[in-house]
Amino acid sequence: MSKQERRELQEKQRAAKEVAKAQPAKGAKAANKPSQASQDNQSSKKLSKAAEPSTPSLGASASAKSLNATSASTSQHNLTGTEAFGLRIFSHFGAIKHPSGPAKGDIHPAIVRLGRQFAEFAITGANARCIATLTAFQSVIQDYSTPPNTTLSRHLTTHLSHQINHLVGARPMSVSMANAIKHIKVEITNSDIDMPEQNAKDELCHKIDLYIRDRIIVADKVIRTTALRKIQDGDTILTYARSSVVEKVLLYAHSKGREFSVIVVDSRPMLEGKGLLSKLSSAGIRCTYILLPALPSIIDEVNIVFVGAHSMLSNGAVFSRAGTAMVAMMAQERSIPFVVCCETYKYSEGIHLDSFTKNELAPLSVSIPAASSEEVQSEPNLQILNPLYDLTPPTNITAVVTEVGVIPPSSVSSLPFALGRQFI
């Protein structure tokens, strides 16, 4: 056989092997799904069990399938061969699954509500989700009563973990939520055994209020005062998407009389910059709105870039909305200071080296507007992927503004030590 023919044979065998791998990969992915969030499989089992007694309802036979194949906002992804192909890139996140059936087990109504709000992306943003979670936990704690033969400090943690699993099933937890929950669990285990139950619950709710106040609200106030020093009159400030901290910084600077103009860079599918734009322009700040691809043309006019963060990693990298890394890269190239405003409670102990290891895909209801979602979903060869986050390497970041000061990204790992704690 000539070299050509041997090459062709090799290619054919390789293609056949790929196809054969896709079949067990599909089987493995179907087996992976249960391990992802057992919540969802159990809820889908409940759906199919509920389908049995629902014979009186119209259309009993295909009820499980029809429950799957409806309602544009929450549809389960059946992993067919073509879908398995597209998800190869982000297959370790798994398919996006939305349990649309009733919550399994005794989940508090506030958590059920919150889970729906997270799943439908009604509340987004690290700070917002954390505050919403903590507020919901306050209701859960107030409605909790210690069962006999155990104490609040031991049992409440398990009770809360059960609720947290439901939330995680709706949408993966953010680092801010994770840190806040860690903090609450420590507070619970430290609560006094001898205290009467209602007092202990009130004390916990108060501690939660303090956490929100100290680590988010007051931290934001300190950050905006610190950031004010970096803003001069006549500056052109660039910001990406929408960060609650940066919004507060800009509004505060404007209220303090600084003259500056803002360029809001936005990107699909979330298009969060529009909200920021309306907020800033109704406050009287001069704004420009561009999409991310237009950035290179306009970046030369920028004096300073402010962005927010979802979390900070211990090597100084910043994990934030997809697109921030590109903005950072361009700013770095032109020596424009790239400033990240981030509260200390978002610090995460891990280190990621790229955006692939940990990420989240936007659900279809967010990626595609409802009008065209049905045609797009029925396309067999089309797969829509929208990773929500990306990683900005520490070399592109000039400074991080936290409530303990302005620090270079390389010193981020010393934050817990500087705050006098073991963990953040």
Add this chain to the structure above:
Amino acid sequence: MNFQDVTSAPIPKEFLAIILAGFGNELHPLTGNHGDEPCPKALLPIANKPMISYTLTWIEESGIQDVLIVCPATHREALSNYLQSDEFSSTLVVNFEAYDSNDPSTGAMEVLAAAAPRCQTDFVLLSCDFIPHPSLPLSSVLNEFRVATDGALAISLFYEASVLDKSEEVAFLEKPPVVIVDPSTSSLLHVDYSHANEEELDLRMSLTWKFPRTRLLANFTDSHVYVCRRAVLDLIVDRAKGFDSFREDFVPWLCKLQYQRRRREKFTAVLSHNIRSSPSSALRHSTRYSASSKRDRTVAPTSSDTSDDEGPLEQTLRCGALLHRAKDGYVTRTNNLYAYSEANRRVLATVLASAPAPSGKPAPSQNADSLIAESSRVGERTSVKKSVVGRHCTIGKNVKIAGSVIGDHCIILDGAHLENCILSQHTRVGEKAELIRCQTQAGLEVEAGAKFKGEKLEVDSWAEGHGDSEEEGSESESE
């Protein structure tokens, strides 16, 4: 509380389902008394299962556990017997709120105001005659309510009326109301029953200022499924004196709260009383949230320092509307005779489609498009087409039944001819009788050889002793 169980901690309930099981005036004579016993509308069978079982199964699937059935005192026993019987099994906790009124026209408002103290949580208000479709689970309406972070008061469900056939019965049916929705927020803005047949419509200017782009729908009917906040009950109690019907009076009034400023101010105090801590702080930090303050014609907002961090966000008090298209599945309210028989036909079709092999040997000349209960006996040379036959019926020989609904315990003697009829339970049809498009009251005896066409047969008319076949039916159709 269970003393042995360590893990149980009571979770507060999220929703209470309130089912209104009224008299069913439009379904007369099916809901007429059987002797002295009432025939509640809720227990009328659709494909051999009582209407209310569909509603209860729908509720159960969505995860709601508590149900409150509001029914007349006379019906309570019959309903609770059914719920405790073997035919009906579920994990729901059902309570009854009986109202002492023999007047069939007692409005829902009065009844709900009386039932208000029994409900402490957000509630789902349903009518017992709503037949859902699997493509529309109740949890999707509940989710719509849960996700509404802007303080929605209620979510309602409107379904598109399917194409009706142009027979004379249909002309008497109520036309769908004029419904105005705002598509971007899917809020219900205006519901008008009185102008359904006219060509002009009066709207408030404040509606158009606040919602400049709206859609007007003329073929969507209210399904009487509402998911409401607890605060709405307080409003109901307040308004019960003036309003009679929940659907026709209260819901349009509630919609107007969104844009009528003075009414809002009057009732904001009532509403904010019961508001659960809304996530306003979280919402302020949310990246996808944008306050709809641009529609407000007031002064531009003041400095961000003071107002932003404190105080609850302004609630929109909106009434959401979920629209269900006919192509997604057939849902209906079976509150009139036409809808009742149509629902029977549709459910029959789906039941037969899903259970292709009925148990037992096929009866002679029975086609596969009918549902016959096992305990019924069908004679020879009888044809039963597209019909539903109830339990313990005896059908004689040479009977022709087409497109009918036969209740339980009916006796149909030889040679009878039934077409598009609805027979209530315990009806007895004599030999060679002909009934075409008739509806009978429970316990009626049709004489042998009688011929009726398009009439509603009541027991009372027989008590007068007339035996003519040209007997006039009961009062006219519209009531």
